[in-house]
Amino acid sequence: MATIDRHATTLALAHALSAAERGLAVIPLSRTKLPALRSPHHEQPEPTPCHGECGRPGHGVYDASTDPRRIRELFTAAPWATGYGIACGLPPHHLIGIDLDTKSGTDAPAALRELALRHLFTIPATVVVATPSGGRHIWLAGPPDAVIPNSAGRLAPGIDIRGAGGYLVGPGSRTEHGVYSAVAGTAHLPPASCPPALLRLLTPPPRIHQPALPHTPVPAPVQRGQGLVQFVLAAHEGQRNTRLFWAACRAYENGIGESLTDDLTDAALRVGLTEHEARSTIASAARLTGHA
Template sequence: MRAAEHGYPVIPLTRGKLPAIRSPHRGHPEVPPCRGGCGRPGHGVHDASTDPLTVRRLFATAPWATGYGIACGRAPHHLIGLDLDTKNGADGVIALRFLAEEHGFPIPQTVVVRTPSGGCHLWLTGPPAPPVPNSAGRLAPGIDVRGAGGYLVGPGSLTTHGRYVLAPGCASHPAPAPAALLHLLAAPPPTAHRDPAPGAPPQPAAALVRFVRTAPDGQRNARLFWAACRAYESGLGRELTERLTEAACHTGLSEQEARATIASAAHR
């Protein structure tokens, strides 16, 4: 109710983070798909509302719900969620810092929700149009985007893996997404490969080296490992080994430490 009062449309969720109300059209799918026009609950994120009476009815229909979802892309906030994960060799937090450095935008102070898996959700606001699409790993490994038609698990929700909680000291209101980040979020996946100019290193390669070279204390190994993983994924691992090693040594790592980290990334 508090989320709805602050303008966030909500729906009840199960412990599995799925909409708690089953579709009224199960077994008899509508063509085109019904998005709530029938007036009955059970249309997932399309049921999300800020109206107190509607919210109470939704949760009364699903007393087994243990959490709530917040619809993204809806007025008044037009919420955008960045799901930063830290598993399967990816680190969404480091990936976002790399993108911010490569494209020159700040990571704003905003609402941060910690997830049971050790990751976090960053809440940002966007313009009414164009809508930001949902995506998984398109922006960078470890970053999933919740946009129009998607939802975020609200803080306080209990799931099978634990509870979602607000990060201590985070902002109380979501910050506007930087323009450069919005451009990346709205951009379609690349469809064509363009070779760099003769004699010039590919821009992603140069950005990876710069990302390692500017690593602050406490992030040197993590940045090097992440950059080396991305280099090997792009087929540039062997080509960039010496440049990444040199960049890591510039931050204070020994050559032995740097090469061990790069070898670990190559193995991964």
């Protein structure tokens, strides 16, 4: 049975209610940073997908609310909660969390700075939360019409993204590793708008589904990468470097980076980049995906 720390629970509830006043939907978390309430369907032999339609709590981020009465009900049902999670992707802020990890041995802040220099964006003044392990959570606001997916290491090693369906551990939460706290001078800032160049990196391109014909031979690596080449060729001014970098990262992640380099470079030249710019961007993608 979970140990109950009523003082920690009271503080977590107070912080959660304060966050809700700012329009942030919250849920109670346990010391493990997981949702404190267990699914009401866990004993069913074949539980059906439910996002709270049953009316009972225990659906993780789908329980998130800004209603003080509802939040108190959730914490009452989970008296062992010592923290709270803030749901991402919901109005009014459509929160996006940039999680800079330090435990993996990578220099995530440096990777983010390199991305910012490469794609000409600056992280604006916004809420920054320090994690017990020494990492940072950067809060940004996304546009209402953008659905930013959760990802781990896709943008760069050590950088995780919390988007739609995800949540961030709120400042003031106590976990088994320590307390999350807002960095001095940022606690009362509103989440700043995500820079457009960074937003483009976070938004995956639309997938084109092409059913394979029977007995179709497995394509060669370069053939498999032609979709990435076409993605670069479709770039407009202002997107060229971003699209090339994204395509090169995906190529290296799928083991075809080296074989696709010339095709990607040629595509970049055709949309207006110089050869130096193209090869420098591809080299950057190789470094950030650990293939340099």
